[in-house]
Amino acid sequence: MTKRTVLLVEDNPQDELLILRALRKANVPAAIDVVRDGQQAVDYLFRTGEYSQRTEQLPSLVLLDINLPKLSGFDVLKRMRAEPNTQLLPVVMFTSSDEDDDRLRAYSSGANSFVSKPLEFAEFIASAGVLGTYWLSTNTPP
Amino acid sequence: MANETPPNALSPADGAHLSIDLLPTMAWTATPAGHVDFVNQQCCAFTGLPREQLLGTGMAECMHPDDQALRQKIRAQFTEMRPFEYESRMRRHDGEYARCLTRIAPVLDSAGSLVKWIGTTVDVENMRRATDEARLQEEHLQLALESADVGIWRLKLPSYDLTVDERTRRHLDLERNEIIGYRPQDLIHPQDFARSASQIPDANGRFVTEHRVKHRDGVYRWQAIHWRGWGEGDDGMPTLITGTSMDVTPRKEAEAEAEELGHRYRIALSAAELGTFSCDAEQGLMHLDERTRAHLGTNQPVLTFEQCLACVYELDRERTVREVRRQLFESGQRTKATIEFRVRHGDGELRWVSSQLHASAPEDGSDRIVRLIGVTRDITESKRAEEKVQRLNVDLERRVQQRTAELTAANQELESFAYAVSHDLRAPLRAMWGFCDALIEDYGHTLPDEAHGYLQQVIDGSRHLGEIIEGLLTLSRSTRGTLRRDPVDLSSIAAKALNELALVEPDRQVTWTIQPALVAYGDSRMIDAAMRNLLGNAWKYTANRRDATIRVYGEHIDGKFVFCVEDNGAGFNMEHAEKLFQPFQRLHRQDEFSGLGIGLATVQRIIHRHGGQVCGTGAPDQGAVFRFSLPLSNEVVTNGTEQERET
Numbered sequence: 001m002t003k004r005t006v007l008l009v010e011d012n013p014q015d016e017l018l019i020l021r022a023l024r025k026a027n028v029p030a031a032i033d034v035v036r037d038g039q040q041a042v043d044y045l046f047r048t049g050e051y052s053q054r055t056e057q058l059p060s061l062v063l064l065d066i067n068l069p070k071l072s073g074f075d076v077l078k079r080m081r082a083e084p085n086t087q088l089l090p091v092v093m094f095t096s097s098d099e100d101d102d103r104l105r106a107y108s109s110g111a112n113s114f115v116s117k118p119l120e121f122a123e124f125i126a127s128a129g130v131l132g133t134y135w136l137s138t139n140t141p142p
Numbered sequence: 143m144a145n146e147t148p149p150n151a152l153s154p155a156d157g158a159h160l161s162i163d164l165l166p167t168m169a170w171t172a173t174p175a176g177h178v179d180f181v182n183q184q185c186c187a188f189t190g191l192p193r194e195q196l197l198g199t200g201m202a203e204c205m206h207p208d209d210q211a212l213r214q215k216i217r218a219q220f221t222e223m224r225p226f227e228y229e230s231r232m233r234r235h236d237g238e239y240a241r242c243l244t245r246i247a248p249v250l251d252s253a254g255s256l257v258k259w260i261g262t263t264v265d266v267e268n269m270r271r272a273t274d275e276a277r278l279q280e281e282h283l284q285l286a287l288e289s290a291d292v293g294i295w296r297l298k299l300p301s302y303d304l305t306v307d308e309r310t311r312r313h314l315d316l317e318r319n320e321i322i323g324y325r326p327q328d329l330i331h332p333q334d335f336a337r338s339a340s341q342i343p344d345a346n347g348r349f350v351t352e353h354r355v356k357h358r359d360g361v362y363r364w365q366a367i368h369w370r371g372w373g374e375g376d377d378g379m380p381t382l383i384t385g386t387s388m389d390v391t392p393r394k395e396a397e398a399e400a401e402e403l404g405h406r407y408r409i410a411l412s413a414a415e416l417g418t419f420s421c422d423a424e425q426g427l428m429h430l431d432e433r434t435r436a437h438l439g440t441n442q443p444v445l446t447f448e449q450c451l452a453c454v455y456e457l458d459r460e461r462t463v464r465e466v467r468r469q470l471f472e473s474g475q476r477t478k479a480t481i482e483f484r485v486r487h488g489d490g491e492l493r494w495v496s497s498q499l500h501a502s503a504p505e506d507g508s509d510r511i512v513r514l515i516g517v518t519r520d521i522t523e524s525k526r527a528e529e530k531v532q533r534l535n536v537d538l539e540r541r542v543q544q545r546t547a548e549l550t551a552a553n554q555e556l557e558s559f560a561y562a563v564s565h566d567l568r569a570p571l572r573a574m575w576g577f578c579d580a581l582i583e584d585y586g587h588t589l590p591d592e593a594h595g596y597l598q599q600v601i602d603g604s605r606h607l608g609e610i611i612e613g614l615l616t617l618s619r620s621t622r623g624t625l626r627r628d629p630v631d632l633s634s635i636a637a638k639a640l641n642e643l644a645l646v647e648p649d650r651q652v653t654w655t656i657q658p659a660l661v662a663y664g665d666s667r668m669i670d671a672a673m674r675n676l677l678g679n680a681w682k683y684t685a686n687r688r689d690a691t692i693r694v695y696g697e698h699i700d701g702k703f704v705f706c707v708e709d710n711g712a713g714f715n716m717e718h719a720e721k722l723f724q725p726f727q728r729l730h731r732q733d734e735f736s737g738l739g740i741g742l743a744t745v746q747r748i749i750h751r752h753g754g755q756v757c758g759t760g761a762p763d764q765g766a767v768f769r770f771s772l773p774l775s776n777e778v779v780t781n782g783t784e785q786e787r788e789t
Binding site for chain 1: 565568569570571572573575576577579580604605608
C-alpha cells in the first residue's frame with residue numbers, strides 16, 4: 001500500500017503542533033507534510049519555487065487554513081481547482097472562522113468540507129480524527 | 143259782402159278816417175258785414191298796392207295762400223259783435239310775407255247797434271323773430287344746463303333768501319325751491335366751509351368753490367359752485383348772489399380713488415424697493431424715477447437707450463440686449479420681459495438688478511412697440527444668498543459624501559476587527575487550552591494535585607475568554623448586513639421561543655401570555671434574535687420563582703406604541719439601570735445568574751438599527767419590563783418616530 005500523505009497548510013505553529021498531536025492521537029494513517037503559507041502550499045502542490053525538486057506524488061488530503069500569509073486559503077483553493085492535477089483533490093478548510101460568509105465562500109470555491117477549529121482540545125482531537133478517517137479511508141476519491 | 147258805400151270815399155263828416163290815416167300802423171274800417179270800406183296810408187305802404195285795390199276783399203287777398211283757411215274763421219267772427227284778433231302772414235310790397243297781428247273791434251251806436259268794424263294790422267315779423275331767437279337761446283341754455291346737470295340759484299342778501307331751480311334743489315337736497323333764511327354753514331362740510339368762505343374771486347369777479355354738502359340722509363355730496371355777487375349793500379356785501387351748482391361727487395370720488403391708488407402704489411413700490419421707469423419708444427427716451435436711478439447708478443432722470451444700456455455692466459450688456467430682444471420680439475407674447483444684469487456703482491461695487499419691462503403696442507394694431515413701462519429691483523442680497531446656498535449645498539454634499547465614505551470605512555474596519563477577533567484571539571486561546579490539556583494528558587500523572595488545580599484555573603479562564611469572544615462575535619453579527627423591511631409577527635416569534643425554552647428545561651413551571659398579532663416592520667432575523675434574548679432573560683431571571691410568569695404585549699405610552707416583555711423574576715435595581723444595555727455589564731453575580739452581559743446590548747443594537755428605542759424598568763425581586771419600539775409600517779423611519787398603530 002502506497003504511503004498516504006496529508007498536506008497541512010497552517011501558519012500558526014501552536015495550531016500546527018496541536019493538529020499534528022490530534023492527528024497522531026487519532027491514529028490517522030498518513031504522513032503529514034506541513035507548509036506555513038499559501039505560496040508554499042502552491043509551490044508544494046505544483047512543484048514550483050522551493051518545491052521544484054519535489055518528486056513525491058500529490059497528497060491525498062489538504063487541510064487548508066483560510067488566514068494565511070502571502071496567498072490566502074481561498075487563493076490556494078482557487079489555484080487547485082483551476083489545475084487538472086489538483087482539481088479533484090479533497091480539500092478541507094480547517095479554520096478558526098465559523099462565519100457564514102467564509103463557509104459559503106469555501107464551499108462555492110470548491111472545498112469538500114468546512115470545519116471550524118474547536119477551542120477545546122478534546123473536540124479538536126475528535127474533529128481531526130474524523131477528518132483523517134473519513135477523507136483517507138471512508139471517502140472514495142473520484 | 144254789402145257794397146252800400148263807395149270805396150275810398152272819404153266822407154268829410156267822418157273825421158275819424160283822417161286820424162286813422164295818420165296812424166303809424168296799418169288801420170282800416172269795414173262795414174258791419176265785414177266789407178272793408180277804408181284803408182289807411184300804412185296799408186298801401188305795406189302792401190305796395192293802391193288804396194282802391196285794398197278795399198272790399200283786397201286786404202284779405204294779401205294773406206299768404208296757406209293762411210286762406212283763416213278767412214273762414216274771420217268771416218265767422220264778423221257775425222258776432224265782439225273784438226277779436228288773429229295772426230297771419232301778409233304779402234309785403236316786396237313780395238315777402240311778414241307775420242302780422244290783426245285786431246278787430248266793433249263800433250256801436252248809442253242804441254247798441256253795430257255801426258262799423260275798426261281793424262289794425264301790425265307787422266310783428268321782427269318782434270316774432272327776436273322772440274324766436276330768444277326762445278332758441280333759452281332752449282340752448284336749458285339744454286346745456288340739463289345735459290351738464292347744472293342747476294342755477296340766487297341768494298338775496300342780507301336776508302339769505304334762496305331761490306333754486308329743480309337741479310340745484312336736487313344737488314343741495316333742499317325740500318323746496320324757495321328757502322327763507324338759508325344757512326349754508328349748516329349744510330356745507332365744516333372742513334370745506336372755511337375754505338369756501340375765504341375764496342378770492344377771479345378776474346371776472348366770479349368765485350368757484352368745491353365743497354361737500356350734507357344731504358338729508360346725512361351723506362355728503364361734492365358740489366362745484368360758481369357764483370358772483372351783484373350790487374353793494376350797507377355792509378359792503380353784495381345784495382344778490384347768483385350762481386350755478388353741479389354735483390361733482392363721481393369725479394371727486396374718482397380723484398380720491400386715484401389719489402388713494404397712487405398713494406398705495408408709492409407705498410408698495412417703496413416697501414418692495416422697486417424703482418419704475420417708462421420709455422417712449424418713438425422718442426427713444428427713458429424716464430427714470432429716483433429708485434431706478436439709484437439702481438442704475440445714475441443721477442439723470444432722462445436717458446437715451448444708449449445711455450441707459452451704458453449703465454449695465456459691460457460683460458452683461460450683450461446678454462441683456464439679447465434677452466430683451468428674445469422675450470419681446472422673438473417670443474409670441476411680446477408684452478413682457480424679465481432681465482437680470484449687474485451694474486457697476488461708483489465705488490466699484492457690482493450690484494445685481496432685476497428688471498421687468500411691459501411693452502404696449504399702438505392702438506392701430508400694428509406690431510410696433512410704442513411704450514415700455516418697467517420696474518427695477520436690487521437683487522444683490524438674494525443673489526448672494528442664492529450663491530451662498532449653492533455653495534453650502536455643494537459643501538454639504540461633499541461633506542455628506544466624505545462622512546458616508548468615512549462611515550463606510552469605519553464600518554468595514556469594525557467588521558474586519560470582529561473578524562480578526564474571531565480568528566486571531568482564538569488561536570492563542572486554543573493554544574493555552576490545548577497545551578494545558580496536553581500537559582494533563584501526557585504528564586498529568588507526574589503532577590501534584592495543586593498543579594492540576596492551577597491548570598484547571600487556566601482552562602476555566604480560557605473557557606471564559608472563549609465565551610467572551612463568542613459574545614463579541616454574536617454582538618457584531620447581530621446587526622451586520624442590510625436591514626430588511628418585512629412584516630414580522632412578534633407574537634409568533636415569542637410563542638416559538640418560549641416553547642423551545644420549555645423543551646430545553648422541561649422541569650421549569652412558567653406561565654406565559656402573549657397578545658396575538660403584534661406586528662412590526664423590520665429585519666425578521668434581527669427581531670427574532672432580539673426577542674429571543676429578551677425572552678431568554680425573562681426565562682433565566684424567573685428561575686427562582688414558583689409562579690414564574692412572562693407576558694408579551696403592546697401598549698401606548700405617551701401616544702406611542704411599544705412592545706413589552708414582562709416577567710416577575712429577580713428584577714434589578716433601577717440605580718444600575720444605565721448599565722443594562724452596556725456590553726459585558728451585568729447586574730447579577732455569576733453565582734446568582736450566569737451570563738456574559740451581551741444579550742441586552744445585542745437587543746439595543748438591533749432596536750437602534752431599526753430606529754427604535756428600548757428601555758427597561760424593574761425592582762429587585764419584583765420583576766422587570768422591557769419596552770421597545772419598532773417601525774409599525776413600511777415607511778422609512780425619520781427621527782426615530784413611528785406612526786401610530788391601532789391595537
